[in-house]
Amino acid sequence: MYWSDWPFLLSSALTQLTIGAFIVLAFVILSGKLCFGQSDRVHKTMPVFWLLLFVALTLREASLMVDQVYSVSTFGTEVLMVTVFFVLANVYWFAEKNLFGSDRFRTLLLVVALVSGLVYLTHGLIVRTDQWLIASHFIATTLCGGTLFAHTLLVKAEHKVEEVNRYLPITGAVIAVICLLTGLPQVGELAARVDSHSELGPFIAQVMSLGLLLAAVGVWLMPLLTRSKPVLGIMTFALTLMLCSSYLAAVGYTLV
Template sequence: MYSYLLSVIPPMLLGAQCVLLLILLKGNICPGQRGRIHKQLPIIAILWLAISPLFWPLASVSVLIFVFFSQVKVSKTRESGPIWLLQLALGFAIAFILFFIIGSERPQGLFILAGMMFLGASFSHVLLLLARTRLQAFHRLLPVVGIVAAMLVSLAILWQTQYYSLNYLHKIIWSLAGCFMLVLAGIVGSTWHLFTNQTIQKLPPICGFMMSFAAMVGFAALLY
């Protein structure tokens, strides 16, 4: 019944995993920031576990992340821990997303890829804010990635609508318009600090992520 969520949540989690793993491997972060990033990993693991009833192999990603989390410190630490577990979890996640894309029509495949960028960038941005990182480059780069990805999402939605009758489109037109408005509102929330040239605060990006997530779930429910 809720299988359309597989087009939204797993790509989002994969995108966030990519960002966090990149930071843990390549980021110039202090021991305190590393520990705080470690604290965010259970959030991703819990979400993988929550979506796994729709496709049980997804639970394997959650297990690997939890095992990694059990081996690392969440206070100040310079140790990366058994990072190969996160790499393995990322490999599993990529394999599952590719499986979903291969089994989908082309517009849905584009929707999944765009969602990985759009929600992945927004969700990872929120996690970095919760971790109180001082990686200013990511606070600028991730919102820009979200803007580009939102364009791809719009393209995927317009492509998918070509397969539906005019009668069905008339029924869902206002719902689609509402989802597009949520996308725009989500982008505003995520980029507010860039346009106002102010110090970034947690609330606007969090609200932006929530609206972006609601929009993507709405699109998936209506069209996929």
């Protein structure tokens, strides 16, 4: 593993979280449950998406230019899809913020950006299906982490939709459990490699990743279990744990 892989891994984690969050927010917006004021506040939080995607793409390209090393995490088609999504999502956001065009036209732009995100998700799964542990981490980051990120932004936007506070954490927890159960067998294989090949690094990274994933979901579920409203501080802490989990997962399978 080259040291230049580390920026790539962070870039990948940020991209997956961001696109996953946009997908979830798009479905919430399309559901029509947000009033105009809530929707406007949600859109005001979206610049964090553009910042994270810009940072992710910059990390990737800067690493390539400085090191001139093609990382194991480099996917040409995937980067193209991220760029297309970035453009389409920004076009929608700009139109919505400036009320450009009719409601139907802006909804169409949102659907196009959503489809672009779903294409990225589908492609990401296809290119990772040969190693299910990697695929499960991709699902955990994009869908579970993305749902957590979207919920965090909704909390920041002070939404009033109680169903969101109930269904999003449950959905994220179900996804996390599925990823955990499907990924455990391959973690067992990594444990066996510790004895046979003395490869301790991948095993430790994956175990820590799964532990942080469970911790993030546990923190996320706390308001639901205590029947209290989620607060931004708790949500941000859970999101930080999720990002660390995603990063360690990427480090783990890169070391294999």
